[in-house]
Amino acid sequence: MTNHILIVEDDQRLCQFLASELQLEGYEVTTAEDGMSALEKVRESSPDLIILDWMLPKISGLDVCLRLRKTGITSPIILLTAKDEIPDRVLGLNSGADDYLTKPFSIEELLARINARLRHLHFPEKSDILQFADLTLNSLTREVFRGKDSIELTAKEFDLLQYFLKHPRQVLTRNQIIEYVWDFDFIGESNIIEVYIRALRLKLETNQSPRLIHTVRGVGYVLKNLV
Incomplete structure (x- = not known):
């Protein structure tokens, strides 16, 4: 085709x-x-x-x-x-x-x-619905929920969260995140990932919801539930 x-x-x-x-x-x-x-x-x-x-x-x-x-x-x-x-x-x-x-x-x-x-x-994903703890993401409708609360994400925030949900409890490096979410490397030292992680956390942690995306200092980030 x-x-x-x-x-x-x-x-x-x-x-x-x-x-x-x-x-x-x-x-x-x-x-x-x-x-x-x-x-x-x-x-x-x-x-x-x-x-x-x-x-x-x-x-x-x-x-x-x-x-x-x-x-x-x-x-x-x-x-x-x-x-x-x-x-x-x-x-x-x-x-x-x-x-x-x-x-x-x-x-x-x-x-x-x-x-x-x-x-x-x-080559769509094997599963359209990704879940972790009380977080749910629908790859087809691009809807995200924390419990019953709908969360509005930008296109890149959605892609970033989707990547974490595909690899729960796995530490993801900056290079892995850039390669998957952006498909290319930024030139030089960029804080683009930190900017998006911060924005994503703010949206996911409303109503005092516990943090799910954690920083692994010197390595990257991991999606895990500490509760």
Whole structure:
């Protein structure tokens, strides 16, 4: 089955180049030049993956991400941008993007990230429901509950929690987390994992719920119940 990829890019030369390369790789490709057109084409064609420029006419790539996720569109989104600071990466990922690629980039790296995202798409997890203690995660509906309380998570927070739930009581290193959740290594020393762990803990520990994600100093993190 041929995968369908939507490219949303207002730079016509770059858009044509990407479309040609992806078609050579065997993908079906649709293009859009602005945010409004992107939303329309997603509704019309339901692409398997979306390559989305951050800076777009009419509606920004971030707003496109937010609108798609709010309407239940779960297609993987790779965000393209010249913004390369950590706060920009966090903002992009929290808006619903699954991956983040800074310009200029190599076509080989983009293809590798596309392949990684489509692998997750075509080889779903054996179990759709993951549970630990009073924590429940539904991989299909992307719902999370702590007891009877629903917990709203960003796309990356959900992916991070899902990874912990797949490996309960196992100490996960920073490198393992980055490889699974982000599919690539950040350059240099980044506190991106700490930022997401802190945000996840705040949401999971409301109503004085006991901590489940614990720090293993000098190694990584572990999901375990100390009670």
